[in-house]
Amino acid sequence: MAETTLTSRKVTANRSPVSQSSGGANSRRRRPLPSGLPWILPALVLSVGLIYYSIGYTGYISTLNWNGTDPNPPSVGFNNYIQAFNDPVFWKALENTVVFFIVTFVVQTALGVVFAVLLHSRVRIAGVYKVIIFVPVVLAPAIMAPIFRQIFAANGQFNWLLGHLGLGFLEQPWVAQSSTALPVIMSITIWEWTGLTFILYFAAMSQIDPEVLEAARIDGAGNIRTLVSIIWPSVRGTTVALAMLSAIGALKTFDVPYLVTVGGPNYATEFLGTFIYRESIPQDNVGYGAALSILLLILALGMAIFLQLRGRERDGAA
């Protein structure tokens, strides 16, 4: 909507005093643009200042053996990093992050696409379904954590449901054993974020030209064929953006594993976020926590650059 008003204004602007004074390009050269530096300074001071200061400080702390209170902590060089690479918990957290990313991304994408396609078809009370799927996105994970802890407890509603569906043999203490704790954390995350995936695909699918779909139908393509050959390729941009978002989200994961399973049992749901928090704050291994933070930062940046480049490469090929 805004764009149409802007283009109409552009036309009038072209006829305004600028073009009368013998060409816009000339007048632009004569009147240099005012400096924008003061305008971007607040953003730079706030974000770049605070964040780069913190990263620099973290980098410095990562070379210390510091408990957070010692006024003269001894420098240990890269020992904290060596310790991290030799720490099985670090590798376990990394492994969990990778598994978590792959599973949540694939399931969310599949569910998001399916919901978007189905709710674009003729379904009654689609508005109600949409609200139910989207509400979890707005709710704070920290608020929902106690509910999920109860649902997946040994005597919780999930086991109750399994029993009533005749699947009683599947009942187990979901969050209390390491084999099922990570799947629980992943399903909570999927519950939380499918709404966003769905809304994005839903919007992307409304951009598809109905005539293309019509043409495919006339050529004899069925529903599944249309989904695979027409709809899925047309929403590729959304999928790339969501891959990026899920990857960074996986690296940032903290609230759900910390509140539902406290990283346990036996590090089964340990993530870099929960690991760094526990080392830095309750355990006072501040130097070690800082080294882990730097490693996390490198991973996040590397991941972003990698996905950005890949996304662009594929765009060029297509």
Add this chain to the structure above:
Amino acid sequence: MFEVRSLRAKIILQVVVTLLVLPYLFPLVAMVQGSLSGEGWTNYVKVIQVPGFILFFRNSAIIAVCTIAIVYVVTMAAAYGFSKLHIRGREVYFWLLLACLTLPEVVLLTPLFVTATQVGLYNTYASVILPLAALQVPFAVLLTRNFVNGIPNELFEAARVDGANSVRGFWYLVIPLTRPIAAAIVIFTLIATWNDYLLPLVFLQDPTTQTITLIPQFFVGEFTNDQTKVLASAVLTALPEVIAYLSLQRLFERGLSAGALK
């Protein structure tokens, strides 16, 4: 998208959608049902009667409003500067800002903790507001800069010819024309601050400054494991968010999806 002609196909479609949606409803139902078990509505009365319950909401509101105000002002100015004014080495500054996009907030904990304690900001709203704003600004600037790029330069030139300086250009052109994107920024900043858990957890130790995301922990302490009261407090905390979403549905969906796409 899917073509369903026969009645049978329509019914199957409806049943499939319903079955897929049910798991999304299940936790919400479990939450409400759990909060009403035991003493029933009395759970809610007891939760509301806990002194200071309302303070959590006040604190979250203060933090959200301040963060939104800072993010809005700083972002609009920066987008204007980046898009319509002259800056030497502009892209360098822009990339410096964009690199902050991927930053997990846990990385900031230790340095901010040490600094906040030294300058006496520990346990104040500012210790949460400033990092939250700093983390939101890069993305907001990216979005708004793209949006301001779409405003024709001729408009600003015309204003300049008419004698308007850059402040007036900002006030009379940028502010009114960026309203659609501003709404998105307000919404995703609101969700990010309202739902944030880690920063309040570390920086706000005093219950009179704590935010709503710390409510479950507070009530676990208060009612020593009376789960029904904890669930009642969770329902009361989730309610404003659900009401806000239902009444501003479009805005929330657009704002949050702007948060996911460039």
